[in-house]
Amino acid sequence: MPQKVRIALDAMGGDHGATVVVPGAAESLVRHPESEFILYGDSARIEPVLRQHPRLAAAARVVHTDIAVKMDEKPSQALRHGRWKSSIWLALDAVRKGEADVAVSAGNTGALMAMAKFNLKTLEGIERPAIAALWPTLRGESIVLDVGASIGADAEHLCDLAAMGSAMARVLFDIGRPTVGLLNIGVEEVKGLDEVRKAGQILRDQPVPYLEYVGFVEGDDIGKGTVDVVVTEGFAGNIALKTAEGTARQIGGYLRGAMNRTWKARLGYWLAREAFRALREKMDPARSNGGVFLGLNGIVIKSHGGADAEGFAAAVDLGYDMVRYELMVKIRQALARGRDHTAAAAAIGGAL
C-alpha cells in the first residue's frame, strides 16, 4: 500500500474559498485515495461544505483560523497582519513543521510567495524562488519558468531554473533527461541577452546528467512543445504566459462570433459540438491548473484564484504528484550537479 501524501490546504484562498477548495480536494481524493488533508480556515465556513463530502471528511481535519489574506492585499500588508495566523501561513507552516508534504493555495500569489519565502526559506544556494507553469503544447505539455516570481536573472540563476525545471519535468513527464531551452530572441546580431548567452554556454560546457540542453528557443517554440522545459526570467515569462492566455481567449471570441453568423455555421457548430467541447477542454486552463513554487524548502502549489472545483482538484493532483514522485529529492540532485555553475559563470563572464 502506498504511503500517505499529506496535503495542507488554504481553505480560504481564491475567489470562492471553501466552496471550491473542499469539493476540489474531494475530487482529487477519489483519484488518490491515499491522500490526507489538513484544511486551514474559518471552520464555520468549511464544516458545512465538508459534511457534503463524507469521504473527504474522513480523510481530513480542520484547523480553525479567523484570519484570511485578501486577494488584493499587498504582500507586505499580508505579511504584517497574516503572519503566524492566516490560513495561508498555517498551511505553509504545516510543511515547514513536517506535518504536511505539500501546501496548496488559490490565494493571493504575491502574499503566498512572500510568506513561503519567509516561512520555508529558499534552498541553500538559491537566492530567489521561481514559479513554474504547466503549458499545454501541440506535443503535450511543457514547463515554463519563471513566470513572474522575480524580475531579471543572471546566468547562474537561469542555470538554477534549468536544474529545478528539469527536476519538475522528471516528476511530471516521467522522462530521465528532459530537454531544456533558454528563451531568447533571434532578431539581433548579438542574439539576445548577455545573461542568456552566458547561461547557454554554461549549460553546454557542463553536461548535467538529468538534463539535455538543446539551445535557445523563441516565443513560438513554447506552443510547439519544442522542449520539455523553457527557461526565462520572470518578467518575460509572465508576459509570455499572459499573452498566450490573451491570444487563446481572443481566438475563442473570434470562433464564437464566426459560428453564430449564419444558420449554416450554427448547424455546423451543432453537428461538431463534441469536437468543439474537446477543443475547449484542451484549451481549458483548469485542466493544467497550478503553478509550482520552486527553490524553497518545501513544495507549494498555487492554484488559479478563479479556479472552479475541477481546476482546484487539478492543482491538488499536481501537488500530489510532486510529493509522490519526490520533487525535492530530484531538485537537490539537479542542484548538486549544477553547483559548480558559480565558478563557471565567473570564468565565462571574464572570457566573453
Add this chain to the structure above:
Amino acid sequence: MPQKVRIALDAMGGDHGATVVVPGAAESLVRHPESEFILYGDSARIEPVLRQHPRLAAAARVVHTDIAVKMDEKPSQALRHGRWKSSIWLALDAVRKGEADVAVSAGNTGALMAMAKFNLKTLEGIERPAIAALWPTLRGESIVLDVGASIGADAEHLCDLAAMGSAMARVLFDIGRPTVGLLNIGVEEVKGLDEVRKAGQILRDQPVPYLEYVGFVEGDDIGKGTVDVVVTEGFAGNIALKTAEGTARQIGGYLRGAMNRTWKARLGYWLAREAFRALREKMDPARSNGGVFLGLNGIVIKSHGGADAEGFAAAVDLGYDMVRYELMVKIRQALARGRDHTAAAAAIGGAL
C-alpha cells in the same frame, strides 16, 4: 488629384523574391493608383514577372543590382558585402536621397535594420530605432512596439516609443489621441520594472497632447485591445509577439485535429466552412503584414519573409498609408512635445 506616393522596393527580399514582390506591388497599385514604384534587384528576375503586370510596369522602373542580402546573413556580414550596392541598401538609399517616400523589404530583418540605421540615421534625440507591429485584437488592431529592434529600455526610451507609437496610431487608426499602455507584470509587490514605473510617472505627469496614457497593461491586455498602443522594450516585445503567433498556430492545429475526428465533426466543418474561412482570415498574419521601423530619418516597412503576394501587398499598403497620412510629421510633433522627458526622467530618478 492626390500626390504621388513613391515606393522603393527590395525586389530580392524574402523567401520568394521578385515572384512575390512584383505581384504584391501590382495588387497594392490597384488599391492606390497614385503609387509609383522603383524595384531594386536582378533585372533578369524582375522583368519577366513585371511583364505579366502591365499596369505596374507602367508605374514602375527597375534598377538593376546583382547583390542581394541572404535571409540568414548576419547584419555585420550583410553590411560588409551589401553596403552601397545590395537591393536592400539601394531601396533605403532612395529614401535618403528623397527619390522615394518609403522603402519596403521582405528581407533579413537584422540586415535591413542595420543598413537602415547606417544609411538613414536615427532621428535627433533617438538613440535606437524600434520595430512596431500591427497586432489584431478583439476590438480591431493595436500597435505593439518594440518587438525586437533592441534589448532593454530606460524610461526615456520607453517614452519615445510611446510618442512614436502614438504617431503611428494617429496615422493608421485616424484618432486624435490614441490610448497608450506600458506593458508590465502585476505579480510582484514592486509591480514590475523600475524603468517601466518611471516611464509611467513621466507619461502621467507630463500630459502629451497627442497621446492618452492609461497606465500599465499586462500580456493578456494586448489581445483584448485594451489600448491602441502597447509600449515595451524589444526583448519582452519579441517574446510576446512570437508567443502569440505560436499560440494561434497551436489552436489552429487543435482545431484541425478536432474537426477531423468524426464524420459529424467533418460534416459540421463542411457546413460551417465559410465561418472557418472568415476565422482563418481574421487570424491570417498576411492581412496585417508589415512591421514599421520607427525612429529613423525615413519610413521603412519590413514585410514578413514568408509572405505571399497578398501579404506583401499588405506591407506595401502599410507603407503607402504611412506616407499619405504623414507619419514623419506626426512623429516629429510627438517627439517635440515629449522632449522635456530627459529632464523629467532625471528628476524622477532622483525622487524614486
